[in-house]
Amino acid sequence: GAVVSQHPSRVICKSGTSVKIECRSLDFQATTMFWYRQFPKQSLMLMATSNEGSKATYEQGVEKDKFLINHASLTLSTLTVTSAHPEDSSFYICSARVGHRQGTYNEQFFGPGTRLTVL
């Protein structure tokens, strides 16, 4: 099946710094990638939809200036948490949608997640 990777798998940073998380589709081209946030023992909350070459679409309540998303190529999307604070500590998960691969249209493949801890 299609593989999505995330880097780093975990990061610890000081309050006020920015952190970049990468999401890559390893063996397919992803026209659309999604970024989710998951709190402990809770469900995934969609943060934004990222389409290659265009601006991300953010969900209501998600600060676009806080969570910068760039989808510069068909295999890479990045999420930058700017001026991170302890309340931004969470598990961030990306997924990539297979656009036109036969038999898997609309299927999303998930990355392993990135654990962010802001001190």
Next chain:
Amino acid sequence: AQRVTQPEKLLSVFKGAPVELKCNYSYSGSPELFWYVQYSRQRLQLLLRHISRESIKGFTADLNKGETSFHLKKPFAQEEDSAMYYCALRADSWGKLQFGAGTQVVVTP
């Protein structure tokens, strides 16, 4: 507004017993529904989707539009079925997914 409801946070069953995970949805259009599974320390992965009408790992799920439900069933639970299960609804043409809160399944021998 679209919503996915999974009323059970935790389901504990014995090995060999039937298991049913409830999922109800609200959506104004024609729904596309999925079940995702997350095993311990692994990433989220697709278990099955309603349009394919298939059985995966012994699990089946039928879309009932009248009851707006998409319950997941397995007649004989196995220990390896212990995992977190999420029901999800495709919410737009880009494939955005609305997830339910999830149900933790624990299968004991």
